[in-house]
Amino acid sequence: MSVVTVQLGQCGNQVGYEFFDILCSDLHSKPGHSTKRENDYYQTVCKEQFFHEEECGDLVTRAVLVDMEPKVVSKTLSMAGRSGKWKYDISSQFSQKQGCGNNWANGYCVHGPKHQDIVMDLVRKQVEKCDRLGGFFTIMSMAGGTGSGMGTFLTRCLRDAYPDSLLLNQVIWPYGTGEVIVQNYNSILTLSHLYRSSDALLVHENDIIHKVCSQLMNIKQISFRDVNKVIAHQLGSIFQPVYTSEEALHYCRNPLGELMECLVPHPEYKMLGLRNIPQMSEHSLAYSTFNWNGLLKHLRQMLIANAKMEEGINWHVRPPSQPTAEKTSLRKELQFNTSVANLAILRGKDVQTASLEGFRDPPLYTPWLSPDDAFTLWKTPRAFNKYEKSATLVSNSQFLLKPLDNIVGKAWNMFASKAYVHQYTKFGIDEEEFLETFTTLEQIIASYTNL
């Protein structure tokens, strides 16, 4: 099945570019320990998902590029053109002259409705090129105006126009110490509205990725490209083809559908986070070997201690022994991270030897879902993106509670002071709407807290 990607705003377009670039370079990289037949199949499935092939064999993305100003889209198109491996469909882009000015309301209430028809038309053209449509993957940041405001509006349009298709929103969470001063307002508006129309939100935090770049990748002067490459790697590690069941040995044909099926058992919980391991500079990679037990032990502890990368993991956090009333206080103390559902994706050599019993521990999960339903494992012997072995964990858990609580708290204080509110009312988002947004988010926080 194919997925149509929609890249929105500066961030969405930059991340989208790196995403496709990694998919392509992975396609052409050494297959590791998979057989030729397996590898051919891997390539075929990947191509079907995200690209269509021109007669000359060129890969063209199933993507729509959208921005309200022209510089980023034109740069993205030309970079892809130069890559030689793949390109965008140049008719599948839409840009305007003047950006949304970091104003969510401007994107959602003005630019969104104004350009809805053109953009949805571009989407439709991509959909028509798919033999079977699996769903939509939108990439956007929450901080700015175009990605967040217009992205949210278009998500709603996609939901209306394709009620049976799946919508996954890749959302980039801004740096805690601002990129954009009104980022907390833009973020809560984005999250609350996406919660209504999206099937799941896959979140990447800039602060975490930045740390990965400096501490794990060992990059001295970190650029946005470095950050985006890490995000792209993590996304690729989910979306590249993988076997979804032990017996059938066939690649997952409906990536979004199966992802949602594993991870979103209840509409109240749809925030997904991602951890992967290992992650290091190419230089160190050449000198490292890994074994599955070691990797998975780390990955499990990252999950339960809510460590977002492989460094600084708190090894003292343990799952609560008894699911009793005192569970909550105990958890608070040790910062135990309770999950709704987890999906592990293993790629590389000897993958069949890996044991994941540790992820099936009942105390890791809520009482209302059995570990067998809450945990899913996908794997493939095909190595991904130069890593001989790599493991990715997508989880629907309490991992985002703290950053979410932070953003809502800051936005609330700003709102109580009435600062910047006039910038939003100007475009039709009034105080009432803000209050509704706060209610939605407090509800999400409460739900996840009470897991």
Added chain:
Amino acid sequence: MTQSIVVQVGQCGNQIGCRFWDLALREHASVNKKGIFDEALCSFFRNVDTRAEAGGADAQRGKICSLKARAVLIDMEEGVVNEILQGPLRDLFDSKQLITDVSGSGNNWAVGHKLYGGQYREHIVENLRRTAEQCDCLQCFFVIHSMGGGTGSGLGTFVLNVLEEEFPEVYRFVTSVYPSAEDDVITSPYNSVLAMKELTEHADCVLPIENQALVDIVNKINQMANTGKLGNVKSNSLLTSNKGGIKENEKPFDAMNNIVANLLLNLTSSARFEGSLNMDLNEISMNLVPFPQLHYLTSSLTPLYTLADVNVPTRRLDQMFSDAFSKDHQLIRADPKHSLYLACALMVRGNVQISDLRRNIERLKPFLQFVSWNQEGWKTGLCSVPPVGHSHSLLALANNTCVKPTFIELRDRFSKLYRKKAHLHHYMQVDGMEQHCFTEAISSLSSLIEEYSQLDASKGIHVSYPPRLNII
């Protein structure tokens, strides 16, 4: 990409404008080596086909034919504008872009605002409209004027009102040069306070500049450059330098005016050139103006010069960030570090990455006070094209209560004159000027000062907010 129009009013406005156009050409020439009329150039310039059969129509893309500034030049005397028309930049303007008179405004706000305003309104509107029609997406007007005199202050703020009426959707950024305390125009406090009311009510953003602050920066640069302490300074990198422009021989105010011209270039760089974190003009007011009237932004430019030595250590990069917060780099005499920040933007150009920005924000944050509801009030932009002569540069824009002393000083000087009703009759003679214009202007200024005082009072005090919503 969008376009902007510069409206330069009065002697000061036109002199700064003139420096702006020269340095803008210098900047684009250094980026655009092929002489192709590109999107970046299009934001401030038109490419006009001057051949007779084309009749002065806009040549579209392709080779540069003849560049025309997107500008309207207004002065009520002819001296400065004539000088521009006879100088090396004359080809940038045609006579349709000029509005002049011969008799001047006599340092009287009322003459500029009421008399000439009424008289020239049609002419001004027509001129602005024509210039606006030459843009396919007009985003911003930059008004450049001074506060102390008659034309810049009076007619300049009149133009601002006209812009709001005629182009309500287009942003209005005003660069206002405030008079020094020992200004030789005796009525400058009146003119400034009368103009302030208009700025507070009708501008989206005001960038206040103080003459004295510019003088101090010029002296500092001269001192450094002359003592030879610097070793080799790249001569075109001085913030005050004409070097590389069309007009190389400097006039007395050029050094000061070049600083302001560089401010405008850096302010618009991210809208004109590409970068990894763009910052469009409409993001400035969105991020830096939390309450409609508090739109006065202090600015600082660093570095003041770049050494010829190309090995730039990180330390020097970090110094650029530190300097932007020191009081001797501000374009008004003010000390942001010891006042309260409502919001702060860092617009970086050149070879600087997001990690350099993060590091410096973390490093500087402990020394700065932010208002309690905006503790992380940073807006950042990364433009990959550095200014001429530099490898990197920074423009810091702050919405900070440090502007208050300047406003208080202005009010005191106004009151001193007003108490004695000195020179009032010159103003009252002008049709449409009434006593209440003065009282309203001073109370508008006072309430602005009061707003800043209230914010200042919250400094260091724990503010309690209403409890968050509770989900039952």
